[in-house]
Amino acid sequence: MKFGQPSTLPRWAQLSVLPLLNLLAALAITGLVVWLIGEDPWECLKLLVGGAFGYGEGIGYTLFYTTGYIFTGLSVAAAFHAGLFNIGGEGQVYIAGLGVSLACYAFDSFMPAVFMVPLTIMASMLFGAAWAFMPGYLQAKRGSHIVVTTIMFNYIAAALMGYLFNRVLMEKGGTNTATRAFAEASWMPSMQQMGGWLGLTLPNTPLNASLFIALICCVLFWLVVWHSKWGFELRTVGTNEQAARFAGMNVSKVVIVAMCFAGALAGLAAVNEILGSTHRMNMTFTNGIGFVGIAVALMGRNHPVGIVLSALLFGALTQGGLDLSLDKPNITREMIIFIQGLIILFCGALENLFEPFIAPLFKRKP
Numbered sequence: 001m002k003f004g005q006p007s008t009l010p011r012w013a014q015l016s017v018l019p020l021l022n023l024l025a026a027l028a029i030t031g032l033v034v035w036l037i038g039e040d041p042w043e044c045l046k047l048l049v050g051g052a053f054g055y056g057e058g059i060g061y062t063l064f065y066t067t068g069y070i071f072t073g074l075s076v077a078a079a080f081h082a083g084l085f086n087i088g089g090e091g092q093v094y095i096a097g098l099g100v101s102l103a104c105y106a107f108d109s110f111m112p113a114v115f116m117v118p119l120t121i122m123a124s125m126l127f128g129a130a131w132a133f134m135p136g137y138l139q140a141k142r143g144s145h146i147v148v149t150t151i152m153f154n155y156i157a158a159a160l161m162g163y164l165f166n167r168v169l170m171e172k173g174g175t176n177t178a179t180r181a182f183a184e185a186s187w188m189p190s191m192q193q194m195g196g197w198l199g200l201t202l203p204n205t206p207l208n209a210s211l212f213i214a215l216i217c218c219v220l221f222w223l224v225v226w227h228s229k230w231g232f233e234l235r236t237v238g239t240n241e242q243a244a245r246f247a248g249m250n251v252s253k254v255v256i257v258a259m260c261f262a263g264a265l266a267g268l269a270a271v272n273e274i275l276g277s278t279h280r281m282n283m284t285f286t287n288g289i290g291f292v293g294i295a296v297a298l299m300g301r302n303h304p305v306g307i308v309l310s311a312l313l314f315g316a317l318t319q320g321g322l323d324l325s326l327d328k329p330n331i332t333r334e335m336i337i338f339i340q341g342l343i344i345l346f347c348g349a350l351e352n353l354f355e356p357f358i359a360p361l362f363k364r365k366p
Contacts, residue, residue, distance in 0.1 A: 008359050015301050021354045022299070022346035023313070030339045037330050044328060051323025052316035058323065060191065060205025064277065066308075066315030067207075068269040070214040072293025073311055074221050075266035077302035079146075081225055082258035083238035088135060088150030089266040089290030091157030092128040096267030098161065099127030100274050101169060101179050101281045108183035116185045121213070121271055128267020129260040131157065136259025140252035146259075154290070165283055178282035188276040208276030210268070217265060218304035234258055266290060295340060299347040314340065 009018065031041035052062045072089045079086035103123040108116055135153055138144035171180040188208040195202035225231040237244045237254045244251055269289055274281050292314055299313070300306030321336030346353065 009355060009362055013358075013362055015303065015306060017358065018351065018354060019299050019301065019306070019310075019347060021358070022351065023343060025353075026339065026342035026346045029342055033338070034331070034335075039328055039330055044324060044331060047327050048320035048324045049316070050320070052320035056203040057205055058319055060203050060207040062312070062315045062319040063211055064205060064207045064272070064315075065318045066311045067211045067214045067272045067276075068289045069292055069296045069311035069314050070218065070308060071269040071272065072266050072290050073296030073300060073307040074217055074304070075262040075290075076293050076297035077300070077304075077307060078221070078225075078262040078265060079258055080297060080302045081231075081238045082234050082255055083241065084136075084139065084146045084255065084258060084262075086132070086135075086150055086259065086262045087147055087291075087294065088132060088153050088263075089269075089293045090286055090288065091150070091154035091290070092131045092263045092266040093269045093286045093290050094154075094157040094161055095131040096124040096128035096263075096270040097274055097281045097285060098164065099123035099267070100270050101182075104182040104186045105179075108186045111185060113185040113187075116183075117188065117275075120186055120275055121268070124267040124270045125264035126267075128263040128265070128270070130263070132259040132263025132266070133256065136256040139259070140255040161283065169281070171280075176282065179280045181280050182275070186275055187279055188271060190276070206277035208272065210272035210276050213268060213271075215308070217268065218308060221265075222304045230254075230257075266293070269293075292340065295344040295347065298351070299343060313343075 027045075031045070034041045034044050051058050053059055072093065075089050075092070076086050100120050100123055103120045104116075107119060111119070131153065132150075135144075135146055135149035138149050139146045165177045169179050170177055188210055190205075191207040191209075191211070192202045192204050194209065225234060233244065233249050233254050236247070236249060237251050237258075241251055244254070270281075270285075273285050273289075278285060296307055296310045296314055300308070300310035317336055317339060321331075321333065321339075324331050325333060325336070
């Protein structure tokens with residue numbers, strides 16, 4: 001399963017110039033739409049950027065959203081390097097949330113934080129990997145299309161969680177479809193709390209230690225994919241499956257492990273949301289994070305550095321968009337989704353739109 005066309009641009013231009021042009025094109029079209037509905041595009045842009053980076057609380061929320069997008073972006077990229085398109089991040093995050101909740105239900109009443117936090121992290125990765133295993137197995141052993149199976153597993157996860165919430169997980173006597181509050185021993189340390197340890201006064205936001213886990217995952221992702229034997233096999237299978245088989249690589253094993261790797265990374269997003277913010281699981285905690293991860297990976301060219309920058313952009317759009325909608329009632333949440341959709345369009349389906357126009361600028365003169 002292959003994606004994209006070989007680029008004639010230098011690698012650095014492919015990773016930086018093209019995404020920047022795609023982003024500018026998406027923003028230009030958005031500006032036109034904003035102008036057509038009677039708002040000043042420049043003023044709206046300033047409000048959006050100010051809402052995301054203009055004050056401490058906004059920065060905290062921006063980085064909180066960024067953290068989740070890094071996890072799901074890495075998840076999509078891990079599968080992509082094996083030639084797979086993992087659209088199942090939403091379901092994998094959902095099931096990972098189940099793993100976190102079950103671990104908390106079983107142990108948070110007596111287990112100290114030093115053991116509880118690592119346990120919930122491992123549970124999220126294990127459940128996320130387990131949910132990604134079956135689509136990987138069906139792709140490797142039965143030839144089922146990974147896009148179809150991962151999409152269907154999103155619906156299965158939603159149906160399964162709906163049943164469990166109504167029959168098992170919902171807090172007794174509660175009126176909301178949510179679990180009970182988890183004990184403080186299972187919470188991820190907040191950035192405000194960690195700042196207090198260092199004598200710093202930070203704003204009260206959901207930003208938590210999951211941000212550091214996300215950055216560590218980026219480094220490990222880079223080391224594994226580009227500097228390990230398995231990473232070489234992963235990229236070889238993704239580039240040319242027939243050559244990988246000819247070289248004696250176990251393609252089926254690589255595909256299955258790649259999907260489990262992707263599921264484990266997606267699962268960590270549940271830790272950021274549940275144990276770093278709400279401290280309980282509810283029916284809507286994923287909020288489309290798995291689908292945004294697809295755009296993050298596409299725009300970041302499936303490289304950890306690009307994914308961090310792309311996740312920061314989408315985090316800023318999410319937080320800045322919320323502030324913008326308060327100041328400009330005509331700019332609704334749907335408008336922010338529209339902007340995200342345009343970025344996905346230009347960075348995905350139209351990722352090489354501007355390449356024929358800029359390629360001559362990078363040709364070496366004889």
